[in-house]
Amino acid sequence: MLQTAQRTAKSKTKKIAPPHERFLDAFRWMLLARTLEEKLVSLYRGGLITGGVYIGKGQEAVSVACGLFLQKDDIFAPLIRDQAGRSAFGEPLLDVTQTYLGSRQGPMRGRDGNIHRGRPQQNQLAMVSHLGAMISVTVGALMAKRFKGEKNFIGLACIGEGGMQTGSFHEGMNIAAVEQVPLVVVATNNHYAYSTPNDREFACHDLVDRAIGYGFEGYSVDGTDLSACLDVIGGAVKRARAGRPPQLVVASVLRLSGHGEHDDASYVTDDIKQEPFARDCLKVAEQMIIDLNLLDAETLAEWRKDAAAQVDEAIATAQKEAPPEGDKEDWCAVATRELVDSFE
Numbered sequence: 001m002l003q004t005a006q007r008t009a010k011s012k013t014k015k016i017a018p019p020h021e022r023f024l025d026a027f028r029w030m031l032l033a034r035t036l037e038e039k040l041v042s043l044y045r046g047g048l049i050t051g052g053v054y055i056g057k058g059q060e061a062v063s064v065a066c067g068l069f070l071q072k073d074d075i076f077a078p079l080i081r082d083q084a085g086r087s088a089f090g091e092p093l094l095d096v097t098q099t100y101l102g103s104r105q106g107p108m109r110g111r112d113g114n115i116h117r118g119r120p121q122q123n124q125l126a127m128v129s130h131l132g133a134m135i136s137v138t139v140g141a142l143m144a145k146r147f148k149g150e151k152n153f154i155g156l157a158c159i160g161e162g163g164m165q166t167g168s169f170h171e172g173m174n175i176a177a178v179e180q181v182p183l184v185v186v187a188t189n190n191h192y193a194y195s196t197p198n199d200r201e202f203a204c205h206d207l208v209d210r211a212i213g214y215g216f217e218g219y220s221v222d223g224t225d226l227s228a229c230l231d232v233i234g235g236a237v238k239r240a241r242a243g244r245p246p247q248l249v250v251a252s253v254l255r256l257s258g259h260g261e262h263d264d265a266s267y268v269t270d271d272i273k274q275e276p277f278a279r280d281c282l283k284v285a286e287q288m289i290i291d292l293n294l295l296d297a298e299t300l301a302e303w304r305k306d307a308a309a310q311v312d313e314a315i316a317t318a319q320k321e322a323p324p325e326g327d328k329e330d331w332c333a334v335a336t337r338e339l340v341d342s343f344e
């Protein structure tokens with residue numbers, strides 16, 4: 001019989017010292033993602049980006065933990081707020097800037113201006129926008145690996161609490177447990193799906209309670225606490241790799257931006273901004289670095305400078321590249337073309 005369990009991993013902000021062994025490594029990816037996204041926002045405000053800009057401000061601790069523990073042969077299905085995880089899993093900054101700035105040399109060849117880029121050959125799936133769909137896509141990718149006789153792989157798919165309410169999500173979760181694929185689903189409850197608050201999204205007491213119904217093992221985590229995210233998501237990855245049932249982690253945060261940069265988020269209440277889950281995970285992590293003297297001020301400043309330099313270089317490079325010529329080219333994302341060619 002399928003063994004299911006449900007536990008709550010308590011936030012360890014106050015108790016733990018020292019923090020998770022990969023804390024500083026993770027913090028640096030968070031810093032890079034925040035620096036990149038702040039720059040994208042200012043380019044958008046300056047009219048230099050066509051289309052939407054969607055950022056993961058406030059979700060970097062959860063996201064980086066999703067990318068950090070995956071290995072080369074694992075499958076990663078990030079969503080729009082997962083820049084930290086994408087970078088930790090190996091996505092070059094240039095993929096991001098070429099996509100947002102419409103470079104013909106980018107993975108989307110300048111045709112999709114924001115979030116659907118991927119690196120399928122490196123196991124970073126290109127996002128399907130229909131909420132919930134990526135769970136089934138990830139399950140399918142895992143089953144394909146199993147059919148090919150591959151060993152020692154897992155998949156990790158991200159989802160928002162809004163996406164958790166779609167039919168596709170339920171179907172994907174169900175088949176993952178039926179097939180017992182090595183899957184981790186990380187659900188980030190940032191308390192709004194666009195402008196819809198939690199009490200208009202679902203009526204259950206706690207989303208993690210659903211794990212047992214799907215045949216998953218379920219865990220909760222304070223998504224503002226980097227060390228806790230690394231412990232809990234890292235633990236889920238380990239259990240999936242060890243052959244335990246699929247894992248659901250539900251992280252609690254507040255979205256610290258609009259849904260996209262076109263949205264002023266004026267519907268976010270003042271009360272919710274006072275909740276513990278409304279803390280900025282990057283500031284919390286930085287405070288921990290200072291309190292525990294994990295880095296000196298000079299090194300921290302150096303890391304910031306380095307992140308800014310990497311971002312500036314990726315932007316400058318993409319800005320010099322030519323835009324697409326729609327009437328002269330056949331269209332196919334570079335990533336997809338490479339994938340197709342590899343089967344020829």
Ligand SMILES: Cc1ncc(C[n+]2csc(CCOP(=O)(O)OP(=O)(O)O)c2C)c(N)n1
Nearest residue numbers: 081129130131160161162163190192193194
């Ligand atoms: C099936 C479906 N319905 C609606 C949308 C439009 N849509 C895109 S993002 C979004 C909100 C998603 O909220 P959530 O899953 O909580 O993730 P968040 O944006 O908060 O990170 C909506 C409604 C969609 N992409 N797919």
